[in-house]
Amino acid sequence: MNVSGAFRFLIDYAFMIYLSIVLARFILQLVRADFYNPISQFIVKATSPLLNPLRRVVPGVGGIDMASLVLFILLVVVKLALYMYVFHILPVLNPLQMFILLLMSIASTVINFFLFVIFAAAILSWVVAASGNYNPVVDILNQIAEPVLAPARKIIPAMGGLDISPMLVMIALIFIKQLFGLNGIP
Template identity: 30%
Template sequence: MLYQIVSLLLEIVCGILSGVCLLRLYMQYQRIPMSARSGNPLGRFVFALTDWIVLPLRRVLPSIGALDTASLMAAFLLQLAEFGVLWLLAGASGGLFAVPILAAFGLARMTISGMTGAVIVFAVLSWIQTQSPMADIIERLVAPLLMPIRRFLPLVGGIDLSPLVLLVILQISAIVLGNLQAAALMAF
């Protein structure tokens, strides 16, 4: 019971923090303004939650082009800490090398889940035609993934089905990722 409670709490805290680190990475990659002057409330939220871990890492890890390696490493370290603590609490002996593998798969799973959530929010916001700054940010985050699908999938009765296709692709990716993780862990 204690393991389940700690597991839940670690999953929530590390999941939110590493997910926001990945969001920071992606928003910077997409060049979405995140400063207070830009009027982007999501950017302020992202900075408030991640500066404590990203800024010290940035002193050591320079960006590679548009890729903010400090944000990526922060997300990985948070996942590594989560799986490391769970590994120790489970009383697992040996096989500690599986923890970085679990962390890498956790990061990939978090990316797929985050994009799934963004696509769902985008689809809902597109139905209600809101003019909020958040709608513009979500559209800028999702649009690069929808563009290739929109090239091949025409509008059906004036309805854009590309978000639905992207959701199916993301779900298939999650299934494949789960099978790859199982296979990787069985190899060790």
């Protein structure tokens, strides 16, 4: 039995899911997404318990909710601290090494988030197109992915009804992960 490995798995995925929800909250505000969408409402309710007290300390800047960004960074710091001090997966690092690891972990998390969103939006768009129904999940995923996909769509427009910009962007994101050595970063 590998109790510590199973526990680490649960902790890791709990952090990954909540980090994704907090990041989605920040990005939804940046893209001015529809906050009446049921998925947006879920994201708001899931993040409010930690964000509301943080908003008292961290003000918004230029209409951007900085508290959600600060919460995201704090959660990444907590995750890395757990990896170092509880699970002993990472060695104890000096402050400069910790800062670099923090930046790499943030970049890796953001890239993984966009890879998932773009992939899910592409797959679900086929399913929704086949059924012809509106789906709030697809709507939110498209709103999040559109700022990342728009530059690729200018380079390669849809050809014959087939949009390959998601594939181009996903290849570029994976290339960036490889280039900066972000694979395997917690």
